[in-house]
Amino acid sequence: GQIFRLEDYQPSNYLIPEIALDFRLDPQETLVTATLTVERIARAPADAPLILDGDGLTLEALRINGEEAATDSHDVSPDRLTITRLPASRQFELTIVTRIAPAMNTTLMGLYVSNGVFCTQCEAEGFRRITYFLDRPDILSVYTVRMEADRSEAPLLLSNGNPVEKGVLADGRHFAVWHDPFPKPSYLFALVAGDLGVVKDRFTTASGREVDLGIYVEHGKEERATYAMDALKRSMRWDEDRFGREYDLDVFNIVAVSDFNMGAMENKGLNVFNDKYVLADHDTATDADFANIEAIIAHEYFHNWTGNRITCRDWFQLCLKEGLTVFRDHEFSADQRSRAVKRIAEVRGLRAHQFPEDQGPLAHPVRPRRYREINNFYTATVYEKGSEVVRMLCTILGSEAFRAGMDLYFDRHDGQAVTIEDFVKSFEDASGRDLSQFSLWYHQAGTPNVALSSRYDGNKNALTVEIEQSVPPTPSENRKRLMHIPLAFGLVGPDGSDLDYESVEGANVENGVMHLRRRRHQITFKGVTARPVLSINRGFSAPVTLSVEINANEQLFLARHDSDPFSRWQALNTLLTGALITASKSVRGGKKPVFDDEIISITADLAADETLEEAFRALTLSVPGEADVAREIGRDIDPDTIHAARKALLLAIAQAGGETFRKLYDGLLDNAPFSPDARSAGRRALRNTLIEFLTLDDANPAAAYRQFEDADNMTERAGALTVLAQHFHDTAEGRAALAAFEERYSNNPLVLDKWFQIQAMIPSAETVSLIRNLMKHPQFLLANPNRVRALVGTFSMANQTAFHSADGEGYRLVAETVTALDRHNPQVAARLATAFRSWRSLEKGRREHARKLLSEMARRDDLSRDLADILERTLA
Ligand code: HT7
Ligand code: ZN
Numbered sequence: 120g121q122i123f124r125l126e127d128y129q130p131s132n133y134l135i136p137e138i139a140l141d142f143r144l145d146p147q148e149t150l151v152t153a154t155l156t157v158e159r160i161a162r163a164p165a166d167a168p169l170i171l172d173g174d175g176l177t178l179e180a181l182r183i184n185g186e187e188a189a190t191d192s193h194d195v196s197p198d199r200l201t202i203t204r205l206p207a208s209r210q211f212e213l214t215i216v217t218r219i220a221p222a223m224n225t226t227l228m229g230l231y232v233s234n235g236v237f238c239t240q241c242e243a244e245g246f247r248r249i250t251y252f253l254d255r256p257d258i259l260s261v262y263t264v265r266m267e268a269d270r271s272e273a274p275l276l277l278s279n280g281n282p283v284e285k286g287v288l289a290d291g292r293h294f295a296v297w298h299d300p301f302p303k304p305s306y307l308f309a310l311v312a313g314d315l316g317v318v319k320d321r322f323t324t325a326s327g328r329e330v331d332l333g334i335y336v337e338h339g340k341e342e343r344a345t346y347a348m349d350a351l352k353r354s355m356r357w358d359e360d361r362f363g364r365e366y367d368l369d370v371f372n373i374v375a376v377s378d379f380n381m382g383a384m385e386n387k388g389l390n391v392f393n394d395k396y397v398l399a400d401h402d403t404a405t406d407a408d409f410a411n412i413e414a415i416i417a418h419e420y421f422h423n424w425t426g427n428r429i430t431c432r433d434w435f436q437l438c439l440k441e442g443l444t445v446f447r448d449h450e451f452s453a454d455q456r457s458r459a460v461k462r463i464a465e466v467r468g469l470r471a472h473q474f475p476e477d478q479g480p481l482a483h484p485v486r487p488r489r490y491r492e493i494n495n496f497y498t499a500t501v502y503e504k505g506s507e508v509v510r511m512l513c514t515i516l517g518s519e520a521f522r523a524g525m526d527l528y529f530d531r532h533d534g535q536a537v538t539i540e541d542f543v544k545s546f547e548d549a550s551g552r553d554l555s556q557f558s559l560w561y562h563q564a565g566t567p568n569v570a571l572s573s574r575y576d577g578n579k580n581a582l583t584v585e586i587e588q589s590v591p592p593t594p595s596e597n598r599k600r601l602m603h604i605p606l607a608f609g610l611v612g613p614d615g616s617d618l619d620y621e622s623v624e625g626a627n628v629e630n631g632v633m634h635l636r637r638r639r640h641q642i643t644f645k646g647v648t649a650r651p652v653l654s655i656n657r658g659f660s661a662p663v664t665l666s667v668e669i670n671a672n673e674q675l676f677l678a679r680h681d682s683d684p685f686s687r688w689q690a691l692n693t694l695l696t697g698a699l700i701t702a703s704k705s706v707r708g709g710k711k712p713v714f715d716d717e718i719i720s721i722t723a724d725l726a727a728d729e730t731l732e733e734a735f736r737a738l739t740l741s742v743p744g745e746a747d748v749a750r751e752i753g754r755d756i757d758p759d760t761i762h763a764a765r766k767a768l769l770l771a772i773a774q775a776g777g778e779t780f781r782k783l784y785d786g787l788l789d790n791a792p793f794s795p796d797a798r799s800a801g802r803r804a805l806r807n808t809l810i811e812f813l814t815l816d817d818a819n820p821a822a823a824y825r826q827f828e829d830a831d832n833m834t835e836r837a838g839a840l841t842v843l844a845q846h847f848h849d850t851a852e853g854r855a856a857l858a859a860f861e862e863r864y865s866n867n868p869l870v871l872d873k874w875f876q877i878q879a880m881i882p883s884a885e886t887v888s889l890i891r892n893l894m895k896h897p898q899f900l901l902a903n904p905n906r907v908r909a910l911v912g913t914f915s916m917a918n919q920t921a922f923h924s925a926d927g928e929g930y931r932l933v934a935e936t937v938t939a940l941d942r943h944n945p946q947v948a949a950r951l952a953t954a955f956r957s958w959r960s961l962e963k964g965r966r967e968h969a970r971k972l973l974s975e976m977a978r979r980d981d982l983s984r985d986l987a988d989i990l991e992r993t994l995a
Contacts, residue, residue, distance in 0.1 A: 120984055125435045125488045131253055132163035136302070138260045140250070144268040144312050146222035146232050150179070153250040155213040155260075165207065171200040171215075171251035174229070174244070178251070182214035200251040217250050224248070225902060225943040233378035234337070236313030237273065238391055240384060243434055243493045246305035256431045257536040259302035266312055267294040273312040275335065279303070279387045281369045299387055301367070302534065304430050309386030311335070311374045318344045322355050324365045330355075335374040336397060343398040346409060346795065347373070347416050354417040357451050362525060364424045373397065373416070377868060380904055380946050381497065382415050385422035392419070395869055395905055401793035403870050405834040406800035413455065418448040424529065432536045434493045438485045438561065439539055441497075442505020446513075449506060456797040459684035460734040466659045466685070469507065473499035473662070475750060477566045479956045480993050482593040486539050486561040491988040494946045500564070507662040508560045514605045514632060514660050515557065516550050524549040556603040556636060564593040567602050567661075569635070572668035575650045582610065582620070582644040582651060588635055588663075594995065604635040607660035607683075610644065610651035615680030621646025632660060652676050654690075657683040671697075671715070678721055684735060691725065691739055694718050695768070699748045702764035707757060712767045723776045726805070727783055734801030740808045742768055745919040749960070757962050758919040762882055773812035780816070784809040793832050800834070807838030811846075820847035827856045836860070837873050844877045871898060872909035879913035886921035887928045890914055894936075901940055904947045911936045915954035922954070923961065927968030930955070934972040937986065938979070945983030952976075952989045970994075 137156040142149060157169065175197045181188040184206060192204035205211065224231035229248025230239050239245065247254040264278040270293040276285070280299025287293045315335040322330045332351060334344040351373070358364040368388045375394035383392040396415040399408050425447060426440035453461045476482060476499050483496070485505045490496055513521040524546035532541060539561050547554050568591070573584045590599035608631065612618040625642035627634040633642060652673045656665060677690035695718065702712030725731065725739040745765055749756045773780070787806045789799065806826075814823045820843055827839035840856050847853040857878065864870035875893060879886075893899060893910055900906050915922050915933045922929040933954055941948035958969035976982075977990040 120491050120987065122489050122491055123434075123493075125433070128433050128435075130160070131255070131258060132160055132167040133169050133253065134158045134160060135253055135258055135260045137263075138252075139263045139265070140308075141265045142267065142310065142312075144221075144237055144266060144273065146237075147220055149219050149221055149230065151217045151219060151250050153215045153217075153252070155215070155252075157211055157213050159205075159209045161209075166203075169202045169205060169213075171202075172244070172247040172254040173198050173200055173217075173251045174247045176248070176251060177218045178215070179218050180214070180216035184211050185214070215251050219249065226946065227378055227380045227904070227944060228946065230310070231378070233376040235272070236311065236315065236374075236376060237268070238311045238313075238374065238376050239309050239386075240380065240391065241308050241386075242306040242384060243497075244306075246308055249308075252305055254305050256304040256306060256433060259304055259430075259534070259536065261302050262299045262308060263296065264298075264308075264310060265294060265296045266310055267292055268312050271314075273314065275311070275313055275315055277309075277311040277335075277372055277374065277389055279307070279309055279389050281388075299368075301387060301428070303387050303427060304536065307385070307387045307427055307430075309384070309389045309391055311389065311391065314338070315374065316341045318348050320348050320352065322352055322366070322371075324355070325359045326365060328366065328369075330366055330368070331370045333370070333372045334397065335372065336394065337375075337377075340375075340398055343400050343403070344375070346399050347397045347412055350413040350416040351420060353413075353455065354420045354451060357417070357454065358421060358424070358447075361450065361454075362424070362447070362522075364421075364529070366423065367428070371420075373419075377905070378903055380944070383419045385419040385426055387423070387427050390419045393905065395872075398869060399795075401795070401832040403833055403864075403867060405837055405873075406795065406803055408833075409795040409800070410452070410456070414448050414452050417451045418444055421447045421451070428534065429529065429532045430536045432538050434490070434496070435487055436538050437493075437496060438501045438505035438508075439537065439542055441502045442485060443509050443542075445502050445506035446509035449510075457732060457734055457801070459688075460732070460738065460797075460801070462658060462685050463688050463735075463738050465503075466689075469499070469503050469659075469662060470750070471744070471746060473503045474566055474664075475746075475957050476500055476953075477504070477564060477593070478591070478750075480594060480959070480995055481953065481956050481989070482564045484562050484564045484596075488562075492949070492984045494985055495949055495988050504662055507659075511560065511605055511661060512546060512554075512557070514607070515603070515634070516546060516552065517630070520550040520552075521546070556601070559600055559602050563590065563599055563602070564596055565590045565599065567604060567663045568666060569604060569606065569656075569661075569663050570666040571653075571655060573653050575647070577650065580645065580647050582647045582653070584633075584640075584642045584644075584653065586626075586633075586635060586640045586642065588638060594992070601636065601638055604661045604663060606633045606635060606655060607631055607657040608633055609654040609657060609681070609683060609686075610647060611654050611677065611681055612649050612651055615682070617682060618647055618649060618651050620644040631657070654681050654683060654686045656686075656689075657681075658685050659689075671717075675717055675721055678725070688735070688738055691722065692743060695722070696743045696748060696751050699743060699761065699764050699768060700752055702767060703748065703752070703757075703760040706760040706763045706767075712764050714768060714771050719771050719775045722772055723779065726776065726809070727779050732798075732801055733787070733805040734797065737801065737804035737808045740772075740805070740812075742772070746917075749919065749957075754960050755962050756960055758923040758965075759925070762920045769812070770815050773816035776809075776812050777816060780809050780812050784813060803832070803834045803838075807835065810839060811842045814842055814846060820850050820852040823847070824852040824856060827859075833870070833873075837877065841877050841880070844881050848881050848883065865898070868898075868903075868905070872905055875899070875906065875910040876913045879910050880918050882918065882920045884921075884924070886914070886918065887924060887932055890932060901936075902943060904944065907936070907940065907947060907951070912951060912954075915951065923965055925964060927965070927972070930965075930969050930972050934976055938976060941983050941986045942981075945985040948983065949985035949989045952986055952993070955993055958993070 139154040141152040178195050193202040221230045222232045228245035266276045276295035278297035283296045283298045285295040316338040318334045320332045336344050373390045375392045375397035379393035425443045527549045528545035570587045610618040622645045626640045681687045705712045745761045748761045823839045823842040830836040843853045937952045
């Protein structure tokens with residue numbers, strides 16, 4: 120397949136300043152008439168052909184300046200329209216009529232039908248499935264969209280921008296016209312037509328613009344959209360307060376659909392959402408769902424400035440909008456909730472998703488230089504590491520200079536399609552700093568490692584820190600350059616407070632941050648009056664791995680006393696991970712795992728420490744997951760031994776917690792009416808963490824079953840069901856709870872997804888056949904991405920023992936699903952296939968099973984470009 124390279128970027132010879140689209144909507148046969156104002160750029164040769172992108176299109180008619188185009192003036196295929204004979208004038212009009220079949224579109228890209236609603240998804244290259252176009256993000260056009268549809272099937276007709284006209288037509292049909300005054304790339308085009316309910320509200324911007332807000336959902340589900348509406352208004356205000364960014368149209372609409380390839384889409388003035396990230400109430404959504412809705416509503420809204428007003432020159436620049444917008448949504452959630460808890464959750468997510476990507480065959484820079492299929496680059500590296508890079512920029516410059524850089528970026532590039540270099544230049548110009556070494560974070564793949572040791576000389580009151588950075592090789596990048604790594608730190612004194620120092624040598628150190636720029640630094644702090652414990656990478660200031668020479672007592676000390684909550688959590692997490700690695704080695708050697716009493720007791724103590732917020736205590740009690748431990752082990756992994764070690768650790772903590780945990784659990788019961796706020800969610804999180812320990816300590820499912828029955832909210836109900844499924848799935852209580860849950864929620868697809876998901880995580884030898892049975896369940900649909908992700912996605916990513924079952928049957932199940940799905944929805948199939956990305960780090964038997972199945976899949980001659988690309992890179 121063709122490889123696209125960054126260095127091949129060429130500006131287009133033609134621009135399309137305006138486009139008028141006319142849709143005759145019909146599920147089987149929709150007629151699209153696109154009228155384009157085309158402009159040849161001054162320096163292009165007069166005979167330059169106009170090459171328009173298509174994807175599976177049928178051309179019905181082509182007119183140039185209103186005249187039927189001669190057959191020898193152009194060449195057409197489903198994937199391309201090349202016009203070679205064009206008017207001599209630099210500007211002309213092109214009319215293109217295409218015929219498409221939305222109801223047959225299973226890829227969910229372009230125009231498709233979800234639950235009877237017409238909707239579009241055009242990012243990255245879906246617009247070319249609607250009409251022939253210069254489908255690239257640096258072509259900015261003003262859109263006018265006219266839609267015509269059956270009035271009873273689609274009373275609602277929405278598109279980007281502001282509504283300008285609507286009317287009734289003959290034969291029960293009607294029409295609406297929308298106009299978006301802001302020039303935009305084709306990937307931000309959207310239309311929605313159907314019969315939906317709505318929640319309406321209003322927002323007045325800082326400068327007094329009145330904005331009509333609408334969230335459209337299936338009839339009867341309006342109540343469940345009120346939290347999303349609240350999150351939207353809070354996002355709009357926050358972007359004004361924090362970044363000085365106001366909304367710019369008269370309307371802002373959000374539509375929830377149930378078939379969607381990703382989370383949501385930021386189309387100008389008309390965001391389209393996976394309904395999972397809109398609909399919530401206490402009976403059907405967990406606190407995690409509420410938090411996700413808040414974050415994703417904010418994320419898509421924030422794209423209005425970072426993505427829409429200023430967009431990407433080409434798809435290599437995807438992180439320009441995504442990394443930056445993730446950083447913005449992280450900051451928003453941190454301001455709405457607990458900053459420390461939010462940061463820990465972000466880092467856990469980064470380590471679970473981005474680190475394995477960066478350390479495996481699919482590693483790529485935050486700003487990649489080549490791709491075969493852009494859909495495969497909507498990755499944790501582009502999004503989450505991209506956000507970490509922006510966070511480091513903020514750490515390095517300080518928040519004032521960072522804001523000045525953002526202001527300059529908005530001023531300078533509003534209305535443009537730009538690159539990462541343009542973005543970084545705004546910060547260089549605003550701050551007067553040279554960011555060339557820092558920019559390597561965008562260009563170099565791989566997770567840097569920082570090795571560090573320290574010694575204290577009590578006679579000289581001096582602490583000397585030896586540091587060395589290295590970046591491991593990644594695919595097609597063997598030699599790495601030295602990075603600028605900003606490491607926040609503290610010197611924790613004997614009483615737990617940070618010690619001061621008089622001077623420092625060996626590196627630039629400012630505002631509690633060491634700036635590493637060389638391979639090795641020897642940093643000496645002078646005037647340190649007591650022996651400190653070094654707390655390093657506070658707040659996870661840099662996305663690196665650490666190899667620190669620090670003993671267990673010092674680590675325990677940090678877990679008890681570090682003033683930075685992230686580092687406290689990190690210290691405990693490091694201890695627990697170490698204990699799990701040792702324990703899994705014991706299990707593998709046929710020995711019983713044993714745990715250090717101190718580690719067990721500190722975990723129990725922190726959970727009970729009422730000076731700490733409940734959500735933080737819940738996090739300290741969340742023992743590292745099996746995949747986290749596997750990643751740390753890194754090679755020759757046997758998931759069964761990790762599972763056994765982790766289960767033994769849970770039991771040890773449960774026994775140590777005993778009565779204390781029981782009292783704590785009872786004391787957290789709230790009689791107040793449900794509220795999704797962070798404090799209440801924290802209490803529920805702690806209860807949910809504790810219930811697992813209580814049932815393990817009892818060796819009895821009764822307590823979890825009671826919580827399942829008594830719960831008045833989904834967080835506690837699903838939490839209890841998870842514990843029952845994880846540890847007691849073959850007991851009467853486990854079976855009864857699963858059956859009751861299914862019956863209660865059989866009419867609610869989003870909740871039924873949880874039922875599939877919880878079963879997909881059961882660590883049992885029977886789980887593969889359970890999943891095969893669940894795939895025959897009348898409500899399992901390969902066509903619905905949420906359902907596939909809930910069952911097979913969860914199985915592959917969150918069930919270490921069953922997915923990696925030693926006989927290879929877990930791999931076979933996923934491989935078969937990927938192959939079947941690829942025919943309908945290549946994008947979702949390719950993403951599911953990334954579950955195999957760490958196959959080389961497994962022990963020999965499993966590695967061989969995985970290699971065989973991957974090779975078998977890769978040999979098929981009917982693979983989509985999406986899946987072929989993932990398989991080829993995974994096997995390389
Ligand atoms: N910008 C959006 C990306 C997206 C997407 C990409 C490919 C295929 C389908 C898609 N749906 C949404 C989402 C975002 O980052 O905001
Ligand atoms: Zn985004």
